[in-house]
Amino acid sequence: MREYQAWCFDLDGTVYRGKEPIPETVRFIRGLREKGAGVFFVTNNSALTPEQQSEKLEGMGITAAPEEIMTSSVATAEHLLKNHGALPVSMIGEEGLRTALESAGHRIVRESPDAVVVGIDREITYGKLADASLAVSAGALFVATNSDKAYPTERGLVPGNGAFAGLIELATGVSPFYIGKPSVPMLETLADRHGLKKEEMIMVGDNYETDIMAGIRFGIETVHVDTGVTRTEDLAKFGEQPTYALRTLDGWTEN
Ligand SMILES: [Mg+2]
Incomplete structure (x- = not known):
């Protein structure tokens, strides 16, 4: 290895x-920190800011600077800036998305946006979906933080951002541009920001379908x-395999 x-x-x-926390991963990350390796976090969760995510990790015994945490919201804001400049944007989403868009210099507007950005919004309403659909139909760029159709909670799977973006797609006939894994903009933005090869x-x-696919598409090695x-036993169903497949990171041994 x-x-x-x-x-x-x-x-x-x-x-x-x-x-x-998953103890094997927490231990493994501590070991990486001790060796001085770079540690980064890449999450499709668009609701939390990197600062909030950093606090959550801190509570589990993992030190992570906000710059080391790439959320789909931050990558969305950076991707828009890099490709289209600072824009008037309308959004469906929570604090993580609002903060990311504003920090990147985009202006959040209700009317005549140049881009409609959709992230998870647990206070979504028909009015928000209607406004977003009307703006997309009028020609605004349509960007979604991630395509996860559902996500796990204590109660089971509940609708994710992909379900809401899909609803707007169904209503307008316009497909969104997805930023989160399995797309590559998050890894790309992280590599740009920190000068990673x-x-x-x-x-x-x-x-497999988000994390491992994102790594494969970006052209880096992967661990499942x-x-x-x-x-693990379902990996064989998929085409290209991860570089390594482990039960937990306790199985990682360097020679
Ligand atoms: Mg995951």
Whole structure:
């Protein structure tokens, strides 16, 4: 197993499950920090700011600076800025998305946006969906933080951002541009920001269809862990395989 200098970890199902840390990953990350390796976090969760996410990790014994945490909201704001400049944007979403858009210099507007950005919004209303659909039909760019159709909670799977973006797509006939994993803009933005080279990066995640696919599409090596969505025995169903498949990160041994 090679030495990697930039470890990119998915969060839910990889570092923790909801509020419960996954001890093997926490130990592994501590070891990486002691060796001085780069540790980064890449999450499709658009609701929390990097600062809030950093506090959550701190509570589990993991030190993470906000700059080391790439959320789909931050990547969305950066991607828009890089490709279209600062824009008047209308959004469906929570604090993580609002903060990311404003920090990048976009202006949040209700009327005549140049872009409609959709992230998870647990106070979504018909009015918000109607406004977004009307703006998309009028020609605004349509960007969604991530395509997760559902996400796990203590009660089971509940609608995710992909379900809401899909509703607007169904109503307008316009497909959104997705930022989160399995698309590559999050890893791209992280690499740009920290000057990381692909050959020194490795993506660790529990979900083949998001984490591992994002790593494969971006062209970096990957580790699948069996602590969340995709079971190890189901990996064979998929085409290109992760570089490493482990039950947990306790199985990672360097020669
Ligand atoms: Mg996950």
